[in-house]
Amino acid sequence: MLLKIDMSSSEPIYTQIRDQIILGIAAGELRLGESLPSVRQFAEDVGINMMTVSKGYNLLKEEGYIEIDRRNGAKVKKKIASDPVFKEQAQKKLRLLLAELAVHELTPFEIQQIGEEILSEFQTKKERGE
């Protein structure tokens, strides 16, 4: 799994790490239970600070995507269950995003089209990788 960090982005590095790992899981590039690189390895590869990677990993841990311990490092969880708190927050984000799209003269049909494309993209990537 290759990670690209955009140093010129206003998006914080540790959230870039978070986002790409989640996208990686959804697309099957990272499988459930799979190990992530050590924070030192990751930091060296990408050319950033160790603690920034640690911060990204900890965010993923708090959000329930990965588990971390000293002996085994960081691994993608085997079961990432949807709790009510997550679902509500995600719905809020989705509401805003759909509002933006709707306001930009995109029809509900077009919006659903885009959503379907993305979801099927995850599906095909997963099928190819497994």
Add this chain to the structure above:
Amino acid sequence: MLLKIDMSSSEPIYTQIRDQIILGIAAGELRLGESLPSVRQFAEDVGINMMTVSKGYNLLKEEGYIEIDRRNGAKVKKKIASDPVFKEQAQKKLRLLLAELAVHELTPFEIQQIGEEILSEFQTKKERGE
């Protein structure tokens, strides 16, 4: 159109303003061409600084949602067209959000169900308000 600012949120006030105005437009609470409150009025009503409101308005202006001039104040644009840049950025955000949902054991069907609900909520609110 009533605006609620959460002072305890980590979300910046000026983006809270932005988000709620976009949601207001999508739901028809704010109509195309309608005037927004003056920055002073807004600031006084909500109990925040004038320049924070100005910052929110300017963000909306840069993103193409409203237009501002000294004589008439701020108004929702009459045509909010979707340019390619916006569409690409929105698609990126949607990709991440759908990835989060998919990883949380939500099926494509359930995800689309949620999306449909939100879109039809906008629609009904609009129909009632007009």
Add this chain to the structure above:
DNA sequence: CTATTTGTATTATATCATATAATACAAATA
């Protein structure tokens, strides 16, 4: 013309988020 109402610019201040750097520590393993 004058007073009022727009948004904006300026300057200063305060707080927090982000990121780096250089070490040091704790825990487990080979």
Add this chain to the structure above:
DNA sequence: TATTTGTATTATATGATATAATACAAATAG
């Protein structure tokens, strides 16, 4: 025992966010 994990600590730097108090520019209403 040496190595590899993640973590903690302290310091530093930069930028974002928000407020405060004025002042200015542009247009309108009286």
